[in-house]
Amino acid sequence: MRPTAPLDTLSALYHRRSGITHLIVEPVPEILAALTKAPATASQLTETLVADYGLEQDAESAAALQARLDELEAIGLVWRL
Amino acid sequence: MRFSTSMRVGPVGFRIGSDWRAPIAGLKRLYRDYPKPADDIPHFTVRLEATHWWRRFVRPSVRIAGDHTLPEALPLPLAQGVLAAEMAMNLQMALGQRHFLLVHAASVERDGKVMILTGESGSGKSTLAALLGEHGWRLLGDEFALIDPQTGEAHPFPRPISLKNASIDVMAALAPPERFGERINGTPKGDIRHLIPNAAALAGMDKSAPPALILFPRFGNAADVREVLPSEVFIRLTQASTNYVSLAERGYTALTQLVTQTPARAIDFPDTATGLKLVQDLWAELA
Numbered sequence: 001m002r003p004t005a006p007l008d009t010l011s012a013l014y015h016r017r018s019g020i021t022h023l024i025v026e027p028v029p030e031i032l033a034a035l036t037k038a039p040a041t042a043s044q045l046t047e048t049l050v051a052d053y054g055l056e057q058d059a060e061s062a063a064a065l066q067a068r069l070d071e072l073e074a075i076g077l078v079w080r081l
Numbered sequence: 082m083r084f085s086t087s088m089r090v091g092p093v094g095f096r097i098g099s100d101w102r103a104p105i106a107g108l109k110r111l112y113r114d115y116p117k118p119a120d121d122i123p124h125f126t127v128r129l130e131a132t133h134w135w136r137r138f139v140r141p142s143v144r145i146a147g148d149h150t151l152p153e154a155l156p157l158p159l160a161q162g163v164l165a166a167e168m169a170m171n172l173q174m175a176l177g178q179r180h181f182l183l184v185h186a187a188s189v190e191r192d193g194k195v196m197i198l199t200g201e202s203g204s205g206k207s208t209l210a211a212l213l214g215e216h217g218w219r220l221l222g223d224e225f226a227l228i229d230p231q232t233g234e235a236h237p238f239p240r241p242i243s244l245k246n247a248s249i250d251v252m253a254a255l256a257p258p259e260r261f262g263e264r265i266n267g268t269p270k271g272d273i274r275h276l277i278p279n280a281a282a283l284a285g286m287d288k289s290a291p292p293a294l295i296l297f298p299r300f301g302n303a304a305d306v307r308e309v310l311p312s313e314v315f316i317r318l319t320q321a322s323t324n325y326v327s328l329a330e331r332g333y334t335a336l337t338q339l340v341t342q343t344p345a346r347a348i349d350f351p352d353t354a355t356g357l358k359l360v361q362d363l364w365a366e367l368a
Contacts, residue, residue, distance in 0.1 A: 003330075007341065009312065
């Protein structure tokens with residue numbers, strides 16, 4: 001668990017493993033909330049975000065989502081199983 | 082150490098030792114009405130040492146030593162020995178305090194609620210806090226706000242207020258001479274004179290209270306008030322905290338609770354009278 005605190009447009013997130021505080025903006029809190037419930041593939045995650053948050057289901061959104069996932073993986077907030 | 086004194090400031094006990102008599106005499110005067118550390122055991126020890134043994138006598142120069150030190154800190158002339166002690170005490174708190182989240186801020190209490198004033202050196206927070214302390218508010222401190230991660234309450238740390246330059250005369254008109262220390266001229270921050278907090282502040286040094294307003298004062302511009310959103314308050318307070326990182330998740334939880342539960346405003350003020358009125362109006366509206 002990583003506690004996330006919604007502030008206003010930004011949310012704060014404390015990463016226990018590194019001790020680093022991140023300030024995150026949509027869609028990152030939504031991605032992390034979805035993945036906290038259960039691990040998912042990129043396409044499953046897209047379906048969740050489309051259903052729960054009204055994400056557009058097109059190539060541009062898919063590329064943006066992949067870019068966010070790559071960034072989150074690089075800082076250790078999401079990882080591959 | 083040849084000379085020494087000890088005192089308790091709010092929840093923190095200090096012992097100060099020195100190679101010289103003068104800084105200890107100055108400290109004893111400033112802290113004459115403070116209690117001693119609980120069970121006479123200080124949390125932090127500070128030593129004011131001669132840079133070399135012969136420097137006790139020739140152009141005396143004070144080096145700060147203690148539980149926590151900065152290796153690159155420059156020695157100060159002996160005439161600024163009280164200032165060296167103050168800096169050393171701040172350093173012990175900044176580097177060694179683990180119980181409270183420390184925010185570089187002044188704080189005052191009214192109606193059982195606390196206002197936190199934070200900003201860079203020169204922003205006017207010390208002067209405003211000193212003024213409020215003479216206008217019916219209880220001064221909690223002008224240097225560090227101590228936030229208890231368990232309760233979210235602000236604890237007093239009412240050190241003598243470090244008045245600088247023009248604010249020395251502002252406060253000299255409001256407080257009697259016996260509450261002032263010696264004037265220290267030519268410090269890196271200009272002229273400094275300490276003001277001993279009044280009896281209400283010292284009597285209340287063990288009384289914490291919940292924060293109700295966070296202010297970011299800035300002296301020198303036309304009067305203005307701006308709302309500060311929690312995310313900006315969060316960022317600015319992490320920068321103003323000396324131990325946010327070392328408190329780890331306790332610090333994160335304390336700070337997120339503080340910024341989401343407490344309204345915040347930035348104020349500009351051109352003079353102390355305007356600043357005082359702005360603060361009092363905001364308090365009436367928001368706290």
